[in-house]
Amino acid sequence: MRKGAISRDDILKTLQEYDELGGSAFLDLYGFKDARDYLLLHDGKEYASKAVAGVAHKHQHGRPLTYDEFSGGVGHAVDWLKREGFTIGASRSPKWTRDELILVCDVVARNDWRWLDSDDPRVEELSKLLQLLGAYPEDQRASTYRNCNGVARKTADIATRHPRYEKKPTKGGKLDVEVLHDFLTRPVEMAAAAQLLRNGLAAGTLLPVPADEETDDDEEASAPEGRVLYARHRRRERNKALRKKKIASVFKNGGTLACETCGFDFEAVYGERGKGYVECHHVVPLHEAGESTTKLSDLALICSNCHRMIHRTAPWPTPAELRKLITSQTLH
Numbered sequence: 001m002r003k004g005a006i007s008r009d010d011i012l013k014t015l016q017e018y019d020e021l022g023g024s025a026f027l028d029l030y031g032f033k034d035a036r037d038y039l040l041l042h043d044g045k046e047y048a049s050k051a052v053a054g055v056a057h058k059h060q061h062g063r064p065l066t067y068d069e070f071s072g073g074v075g076h077a078v079d080w081l082k083r084e085g086f087t088i089g090a091s092r093s094p095k096w097t098r099d100e101l102i103l104v105c106d107v108v109a110r111n112d113w114r115w116l117d118s119d120d121p122r123v124e125e126l127s128k129l130l131q132l133l134g135a136y137p138e139d140q141r142a143s144t145y146r147n148c149n150g151v152a153r154k155t156a157d158i159a160t161r162h163p164r165y166e167k168k169p170t171k172g173g174k175l176d177v178e179v180l181h182d183f184l185t186r187p188v189e190m191a192a193a194a195q196l197l198r199n200g201l202a203a204g205t206l207l208p209v210p211a212d213e214e215t216d217d218d219e220e221a222s223a224p225e226g227r228v229l230y231a232r233h234r235r236r237e238r239n240k241a242l243r244k245k246k247i248a249s250v251f252k253n254g255g256t257l258a259c260e261t262c263g264f265d266f267e268a269v270y271g272e273r274g275k276g277y278v279e280c281h282h283v284v285p286l287h288e289a290g291e292s293t294t295k296l297s298d299l300a301l302i303c304s305n306c307h308r309m310i311h312r313t314a315p316w317p318t319p320a321e322l323r324k325l326i327t328s329q330t331l332h
């Protein structure tokens with residue numbers, strides 16, 4: 001058989017079979033592995049390109065090509081598929097990030113927890129917003145990146161996980177359930193966070209924070225409001241000019257740089273090396289911290305340990321709450 005002699009029709013038939021069997025059963029049946037590098041993008045869906053190219057051979061040549069008979073890359077499978085007018089994307093539809101799911105969940109919540117269709121104007125708006133959010137850099141986006149089909153499917157993933165939904169949920173991710181849970185337990189806060197995200201993205205005042213697999217889960221989990229708002233929180237507390245002003249105002253009022261929570265004083269413990277050192281924590285909750293400028297009273301001076309403990313898990317305690325916790329611990 002001449003390798004690569006496949007028609008558009010052969011490929012379409014193969015895609016149909018792929019859909020009917022489901023990706024993993026299709027791959028198992030023909031002995032192919034899942035695609036990492038090249039995906040065939042068609043009709044809002046993605047397919048392992050090498051498997052499709054190989055299996056398509058059976059329609060004109062009596063049998064599919066086996067995995068070892070040809071290469072999946074450029075010059076082979078990729079070219080055969082492109083030649084027939086198909087799009088090959090370089091990356092699988094990337095994982096949904098918490099920020100993205102917050103925006104989707106918010107729309108589903110406002111739709112009384114029902115999913116939306118792909119031709120719904122709210123889905124179209126959401127799709128545009130997700131492009132703006134830019135959880136993934138442009139060069140990694142397949143052409144289907146967060147398109148209306150994908151977004152509508154995600155609204156179904158969330159709606160069918162709602163406790164009120166009695167039938168079998170669609171196949172979603174673990175994070176869908178977590179974000180839904182956050183919306184159900186803290187509806188006002190999460191809706192406010194979503195609103196801040198929308199406004200900030202539309203106005204260009206919130207910067208995209210690209211998804212990063214290196215980030216430890218701890219940090220992500222500590223901010224149910226997502227990485228974009230969390231990043232702004234961190235930027236505000238690391239703002240040198242603000243910190244200077246805060247410290248000056250504390251000194252002016254006769255205070256010291258001792259931790260407002262536990263009393264730790266860097267200079268007292270580390271001498272000259274610790275002099276002038278303390279961290280700032282922005283006390284306004286993420287869902288409330290909008291565009292208004294930071295007031296000095298929004299900042300608390302705390303030691304690095306206490307700061308870590310505040311951010312460790314949500315909801316974040318205020319410095320006063322953490323102080324209470326420390327006191328109750330020492331009483332034990």
Ligand SMILES: [Zn+2]
Pocket residue numbers: 259260261262263264302303304305306307
């Ligand atoms: Zn402390």
Ligand SMILES: [Zn+2]
Pocket residue numbers: 237280281282307311
């Ligand atoms: Zn902080």
